[in-house]
Amino acid sequence: QTLLRVGELEMDLIGRAVHRQGKEIDLQPREFQLLEFMMRHAGQSVTRTMLLEKVWEYHFDPQTNVIDVHISRLRSxxxxxxxxxxxQTVRGAGYRLDA
Known part of the structure; x- marks a missing residue:
């Protein structure tokens, strides 16, 4: 699968391009990875631990706000x-991407 779509958000994995309502969104490499993971788990609550393991490949909690910073940038x-x-922020659970 080379094209991910969640509602009006579209990601071309080969072209490394993201569009929402036809408008191109410029993402840094880590933001792209983060959004790809979120899109593959659309509608599900994704925990900070899942993000650390799957996007950052950390198998421990570095006790930093790296996820908060990247989620904030991606959200903007x-x-x-x-x-x-x-x-969306899911209080006490993590984050969710909804269509």
């Missing part, structure tokens, strides 16, 4: 200027 890129936010 994919949600800013659109009517409805897609990247």
């Amino acid at each position: 890129k994919i949600d800013k200027g659109f009517d409805r936010p897609m990247l």
Whole structure:
């Protein structure tokens, strides 16, 4: 599968391009990896531990805010200027990408 789609958000894995409502979204490599993981688990709560293991390949908690910083940057890129936010914080659980 080379094209991921969640609602109006589309990711081309080969071309390394992301679009929402036809607007291109420029992502850094780690943001792209993070969004790909979130899109593959769309509608599910994704824990910080899952993100650390699958996106950062850490098998321990480094006790930093690296996830918060990247989620914040990603949220500003994919949600800013659109009517409805897609990247949600699930209190006490992690994050969820909804269509």
